[in-house]
C-alpha cells in the first residue's frame with residue numbers, strides 16, 4: 001500500500017493498461033491477415049477501388065445498389081445546395097427540415113403504419129425506441145442473435161431502470177414461450193427481434209412469434225434493417241412478407257442498407273411515435289440526419305417504388321451465388337435473403353479463404369470470434385442488385401479456386 005493511501009484504495013494500475021496488453025486485434029494482425037478497415041478509394045457500386053486495385057464488392061448492404069443510382073446522387077447534391085451540409089441541431093430545436101417531415105410521412109405510408117420518426121443512425125434507432133418504452137417492471141424478451149444495437153438498448157434499460165431482460169434461444173419459439181410463462185401475467189412485455197438476422201441472413205418465424213405475443217399480451221418490435229427493400233411486397237419488410245402488418249406494433253430500420261444513406265426510422269401507431277418524439281433522448285439530444293442523407297433516402301425510397309425489378313434482380317443474384325456455392329460443396333444454408341453465409345467453423349480457415357478471395361479481387365466479410373461464438377467462423381457474402389452476370393461468375397470462380405486450394409471443397 002502506498003504511503004498515506006487509505007486501505008482498499010491502493011493504486012492497481014491505469015484503466016488504459018488493457019489497451020497496452022496483447023489484444024485480439026494484435027493477435028489477428030500477427031497472423032498477417034487483417035481483413036478489417038480496408039479503405040475504399042472509389043466506388044461505382046458493384047466494383048470499388050481498394051489499395052489501388054479494382055475489387056468486386058460482395059460484402060455490402062447496399063442491397064439494391066442505390067448508393068450510385070443517378071437519381072439518388074442528384075437528390076443528395078441538390079439538397080446540399082439548398083440546405084448546406086449539416087442541419088446543425090436536434091429535430092426538437094433548429095434541426096427539423098421539411099425533408100424530414102416528408103420522409104417520415106412517406107415511410108409510414110409505405111410500411112402501412114400511422115406515423116414514423118427519423119433517427120440519425122440505425123444503431124441509435126434501436127436504443128432510442130427500446131429504452132423510453134420500458135419501465136422498471138416491464139420485461140424485454142430478445143432473441144440471442146439480435147443486433148448489437150438492440151442489446152445496447154436492453155442493457156441501458158437494465159442498467160438505468162433495473163428492467164428485467166430475458167434473452168431467448170435464437171428463433172426458438174418453444175424457448176420463448178417457456179420464458180414468457182415464467183413472468184407475471186400482468187407485467188408489460190416487449191418481444192424484440194431482427195426480421196432478418198444480420199450475420200446468417202435467416203428470417204424470424206414471425207407467425208409463431210406473433211401468436212405467442214397475442215397469447216401472452218406482449219408488444220412486438222421488429223428490426224427490419226436487412227428486410228426493408230428485400231422481403232415482402234415491394235420490399236415492405238418482414239411483417240408484410242408474412243402478411244402480419246397489423247400484428248407488429250413497431251417496425252424500425254436503417255437507411256444504411258437499401259435506402260443508400262445514413263439514418264434510421266421507427267414506424268407505428270401515431271400516439272406511440274408522438275411519445276417517442278418527446279421521450280427518446282437518442283432522438284432529442286442528437287443532431288438530425290443531414291439534408292443530403294435525408295434527400296438520398298427519399299430518392300432511394302422513390303426508386304424502390306418505381307423500379308421493382310431491382311428486388312427481383314437482387315433475389316436472382318443471391319440465388320445464383322447461393323446455389324453455385326452449394327453445388328461446389330460449400331456449407332451454405334438455404335435461404336431467401338440477400339445474405340449468403342459460408343460456414344467454415346474455423347477462424348484460421350475463414351481468414352485464409354477471405355485473403356485468397358481478396359487477392360482474386362473479391363471482397364466479402366469475415367466473421368470470427370468474438371464477433372460470433374467460437375467455432376462458428378464464417379464468411380458473409382451479401383449481394384446487390386447492381387452486380388452483373390460477369391461479377392457473379394468472378395465471385396464463383398474465385399470461391400472455387402481458393403476453396404480447392406485450401407481443401408475446403
Ligand SMILES: Cc1ncc(COP(=O)(O)O)c(C=O)c1O
Nearest residue numbers: 121122123147149198225254256
Ligand atoms: C440488424 C441491424 N440493426 C441495426 C443496425 C445499425 O444500423 P446503422 O448502421 O444505420 O447504425 C445494423 C447495422 O449493421 C443492423 O444490421
